[in-house]
Amino acid sequence: MERLSRLRGVVPIAPTPFHEDGRVDETSLDRMTDYFVAAGVDGLTILGQLGEAPKLDHAEGVEIARRVIGRTRLPVIVGVSAPGFAAMRALTREVMDLGAAGVMIAPPNTLRTDDQIVAYYRNAAEAIGPDVPFVIQDYPLTFSVVMTPAVIRRIVGEIPSCAMLKHEDWPGLEKITALRRFEREDGMRPISILVGNGGMFLDFEVERGADGANTGYAFPEMLVDVVRLSTAGERDAAHDLFDAHLPYLRYEQQQGPLGLAVRKYVFKRRGIFTSDAQRKPSQALTAIARSEVEYLLTRLGRHDPRVNEPVRF
Numbered sequence: 386m387e388r389l390s391r392l393r394g395v396v397p398i399a400p401t402p403f404h405e406d407g408r409v410d411e412t413s414l415d416r417m418t419d420y421f422v423a424a425g426v427d428g429l430t431i432l433g434q435l436g437e438a439p440k441l442d443h444a445e446g447v448e449i450a451r452r453v454i455g456r457t458r459l460p461v462i463v464g465v466s467a468p469g470f471a472a473m474r475a476l477t478r479e480v481m482d483l484g485a486a487g488v489m490i491a492p493p494n495t496l497r498t499d500d501q502i503v504a505y506y507r508n509a510a511e512a513i514g515p516d517v518p519f520v521i522q523d524y525p526l527t528f529s530v531v532m533t534p535a536v537i538r539r540i541v542g543e544i545p546s547c548a549m550l551k552h553e554d555w556p557g558l559e560k561i562t563a564l565r566r567f568e569r570e571d572g573m574r575p576i577s578i579l580v581g582n583g584g585m586f587l588d589f590e591v592e593r594g595a596d597g598a599n600t601g602y603a604f605p606e607m608l609v610d611v612v613r614l615s616t617a618g619e620r621d622a623a624h625d626l627f628d629a630h631l632p633y634l635r636y637e638q639q640q641g642p643l644g645l646a647v648r649k650y651v652f653k654r655r656g657i658f659t660s661d662a663q664r665k666p667s668q669a670l671t672a673i674a675r676s677e678v679e680y681l682l683t684r685l686g687r688h689d690p691r692v693n694e695p696v697r698f
Contacts, residue, residue, distance in 0.1 A: 552578055
């Protein structure tokens with residue numbers, strides 16, 4: 386529990402590589418795991434929304450977890466969100482037996498009141514077991530569930546196995562400030578707060594008290610460096626690097642399968658993935674979209690030469 390609640394730095398949300406025929410590409414999965422480790426990240430999250438988890442069956446999810454967990458000593462968080470608690474419990478038990486550090490749970494889009502949200506997470510924690518640390522996935526842009534700072538404080542206070550918040554509210558800077566104030570002034574138990582949304586606001590989120598990033602981005606090296614520089618008090622250097630990446634980062638952060646298509650295209654371009662295929666339903670990049678990505682990467686490469694350097698595994 387403590388390992389997850391104290392997790393700091395960058396924990397990428399990993400996409401799932403597929404062959405063109407839709408099969409999971411295990412070779413690319415291994416390369417991606419090795420690449421993330423070499424990039425200096427502090428953990429990995431698999432089987433999230435970005436990982437196309439709803440398109441995988443149970444056996445595929447378990448096998449992906451087995452392969453990633455067995456290939457790294459970094460903490461691995463596994464997304465176990467499911468329509469019902471039985472499926473959530475089954476996947477949780479298997480991945481925890483494999484050595485997962487914890488699980489991530491997103492709220493169903495039927496929740497509307499604070500009481501409903503707290504009750505859902507209480508029931509989820511009971512279903513997976515009180516000894517399993519879990520991450521709240523707070524992503525109202527996708528799940529249509531609005532969690533106020535007060536409701537997050539209730540979840541943390543009432544459910545001891547809540548270890549981390551994946552903060553993806555937008556705008557969300559004031560939420561981070563409020564949660565850290567609860568810890569300082571109201572006795573809220575400290576938890577790790579890692580941010581998502583492609584890192585779109587990472588430069589200021591770390592300054593507000595976030596512990597790092599839990600998001601997908603084609604160049605996690607930048608996320609690692611921004612968190613490191615910001616934590617070290619090198620504010621201008623952190624913002625300069627972030628600003629250089631922002632035009633491409635913004636393009637990659639388009640909602641839905643299009644943003645994922647951009648990210649997978651760049652992973653293929655960098656030699657991490659063999660194919661940029663998504664499982665259907667999917668959306669491929671058009672020729673003009675690919676040309677826009679290449680233009681943005683050319684410009685980014687003038688400021689960060691790592692963009693065009695061979696990836697080291």
